[in-house]
Amino acid sequence: MTNRYSDQDIEHYDRPRRRTRPRTKDRPTYDDAVDGVVVTVDRGRYTLLLDGHKVMAMKARPLGRKGVVVGDRVRVVGDTTGDDGSLARIVEVHERVTTLRRTADDDDPVERVIVSNADQLVIVTALADPDPQPRLIDRALVAAYDAGMQPLLCLTKADLADPETLLVTYRSLGVPWVVTERGGDLTAVRAALDGRISVLVGSSGVGKSTLVNALVPTAYRDVGVVNAVTGRGRHTSTSAFMLALPDDAGWIIDTPGIRSFGLAHVQPEKLIEAFPDLDEMTEDCPRGCTHGSDEPECGLDEAVAAGTADPLRVESFRRLLAARSEPLY
Secondary structure, X not given: OOOOOOOOOHHHHOOXXXXXXXXXXXXXXXXXXXXXXXXXXXXXXXXXXXXXXXXXXXXXXXXXXXXXXEOOEEEEEEOOOOOOOOOEEEEEEOOOOOEEEEEOOOOOXXXXXXXXXXXXXXXXXXXXXXXXXXXXXHHHHHHHHHHOOEEEEEEEOOOOOOOHHHXXXXXXXXXXXXXXXXXXXXXXXXXXXXXXXXXXXXXXXXXXXXXXHHHOOOOOOOOOOEOOOOOOEOOOOOOOEEEEOHHHOEEEEEOOOOOOOXXXXXXXXXXXXXOHHHHHHXXXXXXXXXXXXXXXXXXXXXXXXXXXXXXXXXXHHHHHHXXXXXXXO
């Protein structure tokens, strides 16, 4: 019988060892990297603005799972000419000044950064067709305060309804507002946006894309209509897009229409910090007090009873606090 086994070294049959370069702690310095800002994101590709021209880029592998969103200030290497077929590489994301977050649902623990480095959240809502959604407005206000952004109510279609009906709800909060109508003058809107980076959010059909096209005539954002049966608009913007206002008057970031705004990530103590006058009244609250209307011995109730706090302002704050957990529909 022939020998079934050869006399070759058994290591001859071992799996080939991977030949890799020695590990090193040295990392590239990217001294030749240039600064840019992300203006839109589409399926893993990032459109950047570098020195006045647009560049397509991808994220470098060392960034790992670190997300890159519209508004991020980044450093880029590679082909930054912006020519057709060129592709640069994002190698660093600068620290964010502000981050606007939301969760998909109220019980979703995963936060999603919508945009970064904006200083104003413009909540666009129609006064009619479709009807206003105060709970959605409340949730957007909570997100703005949590992000450290200045909120601005932009009420559209004032030719269809009186804005005072809605404004009376938010006047005690001190939220600034502007009012527009179809084909009307946008001077007040432009003044509120001047010199700022503003994020526009709102439900579909409220006239957000129409407003963007009026502010930036070269934007060419799609305009939709409101469904006569459901009273809701159709999504026309599919991705966030950062646009420069004419005459270097600031920037606006148009976002897709929203139908939910999860706030699972917002903590009560962070929200009340946005109201310094109320925050100082809660210094003697029991530990763990959420400052809601059902909290015993809350400092806000004591301040209202003593006449040192505006009851309407406390009520409005607690409405925002409740918006974190109340169902939207």
